[in-house]
Amino acid sequence: MKTLETEVLIIGSGAGGAVTAATLARAGRSVLVVEEGPWIDPDAVEPFSLDEMVLKYRHQGASAALGTPGIAYAEGRCVGGSTEINSGLYHRLPEELADEWRRTYRIAEFTPEVLDKYSDLVENELSVSKLPGAPPPSSAVLERGAAKLGWRAVEFARVFRYDHQGRGVKQTMARTLVPRAVEAGAQILAECRISRLLKRDDRIVGARAERTLPGGETEPVTIIAEHVFVCGGAIQTPTLLQHSGIRAQIGNGLKFHPTIKVAARFPQAYDHGDVPMHRVTEFSPFLTIGGSASRRGHVALALADSGGDYADALAAWEDVVVYYAAIRSDGSGRVTALPGFRAPLVTYRMTDADQSRLARGLLHLGEVLLAAGATELYPSIAGAPVARRAEDLVEWWDAFTPSTANLMTVHLTSTVRMGDDQSRTGADSFGRVWGFRNLRINDASLLPDAPGVNPQAAIMTIAARNADEFLSHL
Amino acid sequence: MLWLERQVVASLSGDVRPQHRLAIEGYVDGVLRAMPELLRIGVAGESIVLGAGTWLAARLGSRRLLSERLEGWEHSRIGPIRQYVRLLSSLVIFASEELAPDPQALDPSQPSAAAAGANGRG
Numbered sequence: 001m002k003t004l005e006t007e008v009l010i011i012g013s014g015a016g017g018a019v020t021a022a023t024l025a026r027a028g029r030s031v032l033v034v035e036e037g038p039w040i041d042p043d044a045v046e047p048f049s050l051d052e053m054v055l056k057y058r059h060q061g062a063s064a065a066l067g068t069p070g071i072a073y074a075e076g077r078c079v080g081g082s083t084e085i086n087s088g089l090y091h092r093l094p095e096e097l098a099d100e101w102r103r104t105y106r107i108a109e110f111t112p113e114v115l116d117k118y119s120d121l122v123e124n125e126l127s128v129s130k131l132p133g134a135p136p137p138s139s140a141v142l143e144r145g146a147a148k149l150g151w152r153a154v155e156f157a158r159v160f161r162y163d164h165q166g167r168g169v170k171q172t173m174a175r176t177l178v179p180r181a182v183e184a185g186a187q188i189l190a191e192c193r194i195s196r197l198l199k200r201d202d203r204i205v206g207a208r209a210e211r212t213l214p215g216g217e218t219e220p221v222t223i224i225a226e227h228v229f230v231c232g233g234a235i236q237t238p239t240l241l242q243h244s245g246i247r248a249q250i251g252n253g254l255k256f257h258p259t260i261k262v263a264a265r266f267p268q269a270y271d272h273g274d275v276p277m278h279r280v281t282e283f284s285p286f287l288t289i290g291g292s293a294s295r296r297g298h299v300a301l302a303l304a305d306s307g308g309d310y311a312d313a314l315a316a317w318e319d320v321v322v323y324y325a326a327i328r329s330d331g332s333g334r335v336t337a338l339p340g341f342r343a344p345l346v347t348y349r350m351t352d353a354d355q356s357r358l359a360r361g362l363l364h365l366g367e368v369l370l371a372a373g374a375t376e377l378y379p380s381i382a383g384a385p386v387a388r389r390a391e392d393l394v395e396w397w398d399a400f401t402p403s404t405a406n407l408m409t410v411h412l413t414s415t416v417r418m419g420d421d422q423s424r425t426g427a428d429s430f431g432r433v434w435g436f437r438n439l440r441i442n443d444a445s446l447l448p449d450a451p452g453v454n455p456q457a458a459i460m461t462i463a464a465r466n467a468d469e470f471l472s473h474l
Numbered sequence: 475m476l477w478l479e480r481q482v483v484a485s486l487s488g489d490v491r492p493q494h495r496l497a498i499e500g501y502v503d504g505v506l507r508a509m510p511e512l513l514r515i516g517v518a519g520e521s522i523v524l525g526a527g528t529w530l531a532a533r534l535g536s537r538r539l540l541s542e543r544l545e546g547w548e549h550s551r552i553g554p555i556r557q558y559v560r561l562l563s564s565l566v567i568f569a570s571e572e573l574a575p576d577p578q579a580l581d582p583s584q585p586s587a588a589a590a591g592a593n594g595r596g
């Protein structure tokens with residue numbers, strides 16, 4: 001069996017792992033990043049394509065939380081993690097929410113000054129910016145519809161670098177912090193899955209892994225480490241901890257932003273290469289309205305989700321764009337590792353309030369799209385009628401039930417909540433797992449609740465803060 | 475892929491060219507293999523039960539086409555049966571559209587759909 005040694009082992013190379021790796025490597029620590037997925041050139045596959053799903057998504061995108069309704073979800077599985085497949089939308093953690101988390105979970109050093117300092121660092125490092133020119137028509141729809149209704153809408157910044165001609169390149173972790181960590185001396189071991197952490201008393205002494213070799217065969221690897229950061233994301237991190245026998249407050253409290261879609265047909269063709277960057281924020285933080293990837297396959301899927309006859313709309317797919325309503329949910333879920341299975345059982349229970357909030361969100365989404373000039377709306381509710389006028393939307397209210405609504409999410413958080421209130425959290429204020437001196441979490445799992453906005457900004461900010469705090473103890 | 479899954483994919487992908495059908499089938503097969511084990515077990519269980527029912531009905535002389543059965547399952551009162559049809563049809567729909575032969579692919583003077591999509595990001 002192959003054995004590797006390192007001072008710091010980082011498991012996962014996504015938003016949390018890459019920030020941690022770059023921070024620690026630049027500080028001169030010896031860092032080994034182990035990533036289960038492959039290392040794929042960020043330019044190798046088209047964004048939002050089927051190839052991207054096959055190569056970069058965990059389970060090729062076919063994951064779902066069981067519940068009524070079930071909720072499909074997605075995670076990245078490649079060097080760079082979900083930042084390779086996400087839309088790059090960036091929104092700082094709202095200050096009121098950070099304050100609420102600080103008080104409820106007793107999180108030390110979680111003031112606006114501290115968070116702003118690390119957000120500034122992340123934003124400079126990743127060139128977070130807004131579009132230099134006018135938004136594409138699919139995005140302007142949201143602004144226009146909201147303006148007609150007197151609602152607030154804003155353009156979100158993105159983790160994008162724009163050149164002088166306005167062409168943007170998403171600054172994924174595989175394009176930015178992973179290579180920068182390598183430049184600073186970190187090593188990356190891709191296609192290597194950590195299956196179990198090795199414990200001795202209150203320390204983790206290393207990890208057991210399985211590495212996939214170029215021919216497809218696998219080899220067992222043992223990694224000896226002085227410090228371990230688990231950054232596998234909100235589903236995989238608790239799974240690994242539970243498989244390693246670490247269970248206290250681990251895996252419960254999973255939070256989603258449950259999301260429902262509408263395919264909107266317009267009288268003319270729209271752009272389909274990118275996602276809209278505008279959001280209707282009138283009902284934030286409990287409800288957000290935005291736009292999704294709308295390649296031909298996505299349009300077809302969204303149309304089919306309405307369960308009716310959509311052949312005519314599909315034939316004119318270039319006139320159709322997919323939008324969504326997403327909520328901050330009062331419900332929660334659980335990740336449970338099952339002996340003998342790699343993938344955990346994931347369950348999620350939406351409350352009645354969540355369901356009516358989402359149904360209301362769907363109606364608001366319909367209103368804004370009709371106000372912006374959409375001529376036909378196909379909601380992701382089996383059997384719901386196509387809406388052509390505002391009066392038609394009321395029928396969606398009754399059609400929305402747990403068994404007819406087709407829901408999904410790409411925002412997963414809160415399975416190892418952070419804070420000094422040990423009765424509610426799995427890790428301390430800086431991500432150190434209770435009961436272990438050298439085991440830390442540094443990813444989406446730490447967020448004590450769903451942020452109500454796109455989460456990567458909060459994840460990276462908190463990861464940078466925690467990595468700095470770790471360094472201060474060495 | 476199990477017997478019924480193959481039949482369902484063939485039925486849902488409709489009248490497409492054999493190569494396109496093979497590509498769709500290959501994609502669906504890949505996703506079913508990649509699914510979380512527990513979900514795959516559930517889907518396989520349904521394929522076996524529904525497949526056995528379909529096979530038996532045919533042996534007993536039923537003339538109901540698979541497409542008609544699928545329509546019934548899609549509106550079944552049993553959630554997992556509805557979800558079974560939804561899963562397979564979502565995979566087939568996405569693959570049929572995304573793997574559709576590109577009509578411009580043979581014309582080198584035209585930018586391909588792929589390049590247009592990538593440029594659209596900027």
Ligand SMILES: Cc1cc2nc3c(=O)[nH]c(=O)nc-3n(C[C@H](O)[C@H](O)[C@H](O)COP(=O)(O)OP(=O)(O)OC[C@H]3O[C@@H](n4cnc5c(N)ncnc54)[C@H](O)[C@@H]3O)c2cc1C
Pocket residue numbers: 011012013014015016017034035036037074075076077078079080081082083085086087088089090091192193194195231232233234236237240410411412442443444445453454455456457459
């Ligand atoms: C399709 C999609 C679109 C999104 N759009 C946005 C957006 O526009 N804006 C936004 O803010 N957020 C967005 N998100 C969410 C955001 O990308 C994630 O919240 C964020 O990347 C999570 O960071 P993380 O470090 O927790 O996990 P990830 O970034 O998912 O990284 C975890 C990594 O750990 C690896 N790993 C897991 N377990 C192991 C193991 N046992 N051994 C080795 N490696 C392991 C995984 O393979 C993965 O690469 C989107 C997500 C998706 C899926």
